[in-house]
Amino acid sequence: MNNHEDELKRLREALQNRLDQLLPAGEQQDLVFTAMREGTLSAGKRVRPLLLILAARDLGCAVEQPGLLDLACAVEMVHAASLMLDDIPCMDNALLRRGRPTIHSQYGENVAILAAVALLSRAFGVVVEAQSLPPACKTQAVAELSLAVGSQGLVQGQYLDLSEGSRARSSEAILLANELKTSRLFDASLQMAAIVAGSSLQTRQRLRCFAQDLGQAFQLMDDLSDGLSNTGKDANQDSGKSTLVALLGAEAVHQKLREHLRSADEHIASACHRGLSTRHFMHAWFDKQMAQFGKSSTQPGC
Amino acid sequence: MNNHEDELKRLREALQNRLDQLLPAGEQQDLVFTAMREGTLSAGKRVRPLLLILAARDLGCAVEQPGLLDLACAVEMVHAASLMLDDIPCMDNALLRRGRPTIHSQYGENVAILAAVALLSRAFGVVVEAQSLPPACKTQAVAELSLAVGSQGLVQGQYLDLSEGSRARSSEAILLANELKTSRLFDASLQMAAIVAGSSLQTRQRLRCFAQDLGQAFQLMDDLSDGLSNTGKDANQDSGKSTLVALLGAEAVHQKLREHLRSADEHIASACHRGLSTRHFMHAWFDKQMAQFGKSSTQPGC
Numbered sequence: 010m011n012n013h014e015d016e017l018k019r020l021r022e023a024l025q026n027r028l029d030q031l032l033p034a035g036e037q038q039d040l041v042f043t044a045m046r047e048g049t050l051s052a053g054k055r056v057r058p059l060l061l062i063l064a065a066r067d068l069g070c071a072v073e074q075p076g077l078l079d080l081a082c083a084v085e086m087v088h089a090a091s092l093m094l095d096d097i098p099c100m101d102n103a104l105l106r107r108g109r110p111t112i113h114s115q116y117g118e119n120v121a122i123l124a125a126v127a128l129l130s131r132a133f134g135v136v137v138e139a140q141s142l143p144p145a146c147k148t149q150a151v152a153e154l155s156l157a158v159g160s161q162g163l164v165q166g167q168y169l170d171l172s173e174g175s176r177a178r179s180s181e182a183i184l185l186a187n188e189l190k191t192s193r194l195f196d197a198s199l200q201m202a203a204i205v206a207g208s209s210l211q212t213r214q215r216l217r218c219f220a221q222d223l224g225q226a227f228q229l230m231d232d233l234s235d236g237l238s239n240t241g242k243d244a245n246q247d248s249g250k251s252t253l254v255a256l257l258g259a260e261a262v263h264q265k266l267r268e269h270l271r272s273a274d275e276h277i278a279s280a281c282h283r284g285l286s287t288r289h290f291m292h293a294w295f296d297k298q299m300a301q302f303g304k305s306s307t308q309p310g311c
Numbered sequence: 312m313n314n315h316e317d318e319l320k321r322l323r324e325a326l327q328n329r330l331d332q333l334l335p336a337g338e339q340q341d342l343v344f345t346a347m348r349e350g351t352l353s354a355g356k357r358v359r360p361l362l363l364i365l366a367a368r369d370l371g372c373a374v375e376q377p378g379l380l381d382l383a384c385a386v387e388m389v390h391a392a393s394l395m396l397d398d399i400p401c402m403d404n405a406l407l408r409r410g411r412p413t414i415h416s417q418y419g420e421n422v423a424i425l426a427a428v429a430l431l432s433r434a435f436g437v438v439v440e441a442q443s444l445p446p447a448c449k450t451q452a453v454a455e456l457s458l459a460v461g462s463q464g465l466v467q468g469q470y471l472d473l474s475e476g477s478r479a480r481s482s483e484a485i486l487l488a489n490e491l492k493t494s495r496l497f498d499a500s501l502q503m504a505a506i507v508a509g510s511s512l513q514t515r516q517r518l519r520c521f522a523q524d525l526g527q528a529f530q531l532m533d534d535l536s537d538g539l540s541n542t543g544k545d546a547n548q549d550s551g552k553s554t555l556v557a558l559l560g561a562e563a564v565h566q567k568l569r570e571h572l573r574s575a576d577e578h579i580a581s582a583c584h585r586g587l588s589t590r591h592f593m594h595a596w597f598d599k600q601m602a603q604f605g606k607s608s609t610q611p612g613c
Contacts, residue, residue, distance in 0.1 A: 041462055041470045094428065099420040119401040119473055122424060126396065126431065127466040133435045134457030137450040144446035148439040151453055155436030160343055164429040168343045171421055 013289055017059065024058050025050065027078050028085065031135055040116045044124035045131075048112050049089040056227070058085045059290060061198040064216070067277075067284035068206035079139035080150055080201045083132040087154060088194060090128040091163045093121050100171065108241035129158065142205065149204045157197035166190030170250075178251040184225065192224025208280075215280035222273035223291065229266045230298050233259060237301060263304060270295060315591055319361065322374075326360050327352065329380050330387065333437055342418045346426035347433075350414050351391040358529075360387045361592060363500040366518065369579075369586035370508035381441035382452055382503045385434040389456060390496060392430040393465045395423050402473065410543035431460065444507065451506045459499035468492030472552075480553040486527065494526025510582075517582035524575035525593065531568045532600050535561060539603060565606060572597060 028049055035042030058081030066072045096103040096111040097118050103111050113121035136150045156162055166189030173182060199216040208216075232252040254262050270291070277287050330351055337344030360383030368374045398405040398413040399420050405413050415423035438452050458464055468491030475484060501518040510518075534554040556564050572593070579589050 035462065039467075039470070040474070041466060045462065094424065097424075099424070117401070120470070122396065122399075122401070123466045123470050126428070127461040129428065129431060130457050130460035130466070131462070133453055134461070137453040137457070144450045147450045148446045148453075151435055151439040151450075155432050155439070158432035159429040159436070160337065160347065160433070164343060164425045164432070168341070168422070168425050172342070 013286075013293060016286075017290070020059060020062055021055050023078060024055055024081060024085065028082050031079075031082055031086075032131070040120045041124050041127060044093070044112050044116045044120050045128050047115075048093050048124060049086055049128065051107050051109060053085070053089070053107060055085060056294070057088050057194060057198045058082065060195060060223075060287065061202050063286040063290050064199050064277075064281065065202035065205055067281035067287050068202060068208050068212070069283050070202070070206045074205065075140040076142035076146075077202075077205055079135055080142075080205070081198075083135040083139075083150075083154065084194065084198045084201070086128045086132040086135065087158060087163075090125040090132070091158075091167075091194075093125040093128075095167060097121055100167065103243050105241065105243045146204050150201045153197040153200045153204070157193045162189055162193040162197075166193075174250045176251060178256075180253060180256060183251065183253050183256065187225055187228035188221060190224075191228045192221050195224045195227075196220035212280050215276050219273050219276035219280060222269040222276060226266050226269040226273060226295065229253060229262050229269070230295070233262060233266070233302065234298070263302070315588075315595065318588075319592070322361060322364055323357050325380060326357055326383060326387065330384050333381075333384055333388075334433070342422045343426050343429060346395070346414050346418050346422050347430050349417075350395050350426060351388055351430065353409050353411060355387070355391070355409060357387060358596070359390050359496060359500045360384065362497060362525075362589065363504050365588040365592050366501050366579075366583065367504035367507055369583035369589050370504060370510050370514070371585050372504070372508045376507065377442040378444035378448075379504075379507055381437055382444075382507070383500075385437040385441075385452075385456065386496065386500045386503070388430045388434040388437065389460060389465075392427040392434070393460075393469075393496075395427040395430075397469060399423055402469065405545050407543065407545050448506050452503045455499040455502045455506070459495045464491055464495040464499075468495070476552045478553060480558075482555060482558060485553065485555050485558065489527055489530035490523060492526075493530045494523050497526045497529075498522035514582050517578050521575050521578035521582060524571040524578060528568050528571040528575060528597065531555060531564050531571070532597070535564060535568070535604065536600070565604070 029046075032046050032049060033042070034046065061081045061084055062072060062077055065074070065077050070077060092106060093112045095101050096106055097113045099118075104114055105111065111121075112124065116124075133151055133154065136154060137147050139147060139150075142150075158164060166186050169182070169186040169189065174186070178186075196217055199220050200213060203213045203216055232254045235252075235254070253265065257265075273291065274288060277291070281287060331348075334348050334351060335344070336348065363383045363386055364374060364379055367376070367379050372379060394408060395414045397403050398408055399415045401420075406416055407413065413423075414426065418426075435453055435456065438456060439449050441449060441452075444452075460466060468488050471484070471488040471491065476488070480488075498519055501522050502515060505515045505518055534556045537554075537556070555567070559567075575593065576590060579593070583589060
């Protein structure tokens with residue numbers, strides 16, 4: 010295992026331990042507590058909290074800053090809540106997530122909804138209780154998180170997918186839904202890193218552009234993976250949905266994905282002069298995903 | 312119309328205007344925006360935001376403080392979101408609310424859930440953007456709101472009602488569910504008033520006791536009103552539910568209600584030396600409700 014992987018393993022363990030502390034077990038018969046913990050603590054990739062911590066380091070923060078870990082956990086709670094809601098019967102009606110039965114299929118739809126609402130609410134509480142951060146940082150972080158969830162973020166992305174996803178859409182409409190569903194929470198994670206690091210507005214704008222490209226790349230990779238059987242999610246869940254893969258074909262989407270990654274790389278390089286952790290993380294992650302298709306993240310074709 | 316009613320009318324109009332500003336209409340075809348606005352702007356009693364503003368005044372704040380109005384709107388958004396979620400088919404499956412069809416029966420269950428999540432998230436954003444308040448006040452207010460919503464507040468109250476409400480419960484179990492469903496958000500509203508007013512911990516503790524009693528009184532009044540036809544909600548929605556009315560009978564519940572009001576009155580009087588607005592509001596509200604039953608809020612039976 011190289012240094013980078015070693016470091017990610019250490020950070021993932023720290024995240025897991027802190028999430029475990031921040032989500033107390035409650036009484037055993039309380040299904041809302043159980044669902045909140047299972048939805049958050051079950052093995053996830055932790056992409057958003059890792060981005061937050063790595064970007065903060067690249068921007069000059071001490072990575073051991075305890076407040077950073079708390080903000081990262083808050084972002085992961087929001088992500089976990091959004092997955093629980095996306096999976097319920099009146100949304101995507103999914104049975105599998107992260108290789109396990111979805112929360113509602115284990116505990117019921119009402120418990121899944123209540124657990125998601127409690128997680129979201131807890132996330133805002135975790136931000137304002139984050140250790141060793143000044144109140145003005147925390148209020149900015151809450152504002153970023155609020156924007157990423159609401160009617161200009163995850164909620165709106167899910168609504169667009171539900172209301173338009175089953176009929177033909179323009180690629181612009183698909184890109185907008187992808188941005189709302191994925192780029193906005195990436196952006197909130199990166200903005201929180203910049204807030205803690207005290208970065209300039211120019212740097213924050215560059216991170217915003219990075220989040221845009223990275224979110225699109227993630228969503229395209231997710232769409233490309235939909236037909237694969239080892240994703241831990243229901244296979245062919247996108248069947249009949251209007252995605253860029255359905256519109257343009259897999260090869261054109263691979264090309265677009267590489268363009269987004271190249272652009273993302275330029276933005277993160279200009280935002281972070283001091284470190285390379287975020288770039289390294291992004292490349293390693295996409296290389297691993299691309300390998301499933303026998304492709305590389307930087308070179309065309311195979 | 313006396314001075315008190317005049318003042319309440321003015322405050323309700325100010326709340327309505329500010330809520331209207333804080334919830335922009337978006338595009339007409341966007342049902343999430345429409346549902347967010349309808350769920351919040353349709354005629355409600357505005358008890359929680361009025362409590363916040365009146366208590367802040369009683370504690371020495373200038374009632375025109377613009378930040379107060381924003382905090383009050385945030386509390387009302389949380390309340391509106393909780394009503395939308397309580398009404399959906401997998402929760403209470405209600406058709407009427409505030410005299411109109413419930414949000415999910417107009418726009419679908421998924422839109423109702425997304426609108427509730429967006430409203431909750433917006434509420435936290437509104438708190439941190441509240442005008443003329445220092446960041447440390449805002450972080451405390453977010454913490455109060457987060458506790459009131461999550462697994463120690465509204466969510467847990469709704470879960471207890473769903474999981475235990477249809478079988479016989481002890482009066483202690485019913486009181487706990489009532490506290491979580493109603494007292495906690497009353498308490499958060501009052502604590503926000505105290506935060507803005509810079510009140511002592513002792514005052515905050517007294518307000519907490521006031522919220523406990525007031526929440527129980529509200530819930531008991533709600534249970535007593537369930538059989539009435541002019542509540543704007545589905546009549547007999549509690550039929551088969553384990554409420555104190557079902558357990559002890561209406562007369563004993565009227566007696567308990569008066570005891571809670573007497574205790575609430577003592578707590579608010581000891582918390583607020585400077586003003587009587589909150590007490591006045593509480594008495595007027597319950598007198599009006601009690602009149603439906605030919606009773607008074609302070610005198611036993613008639």
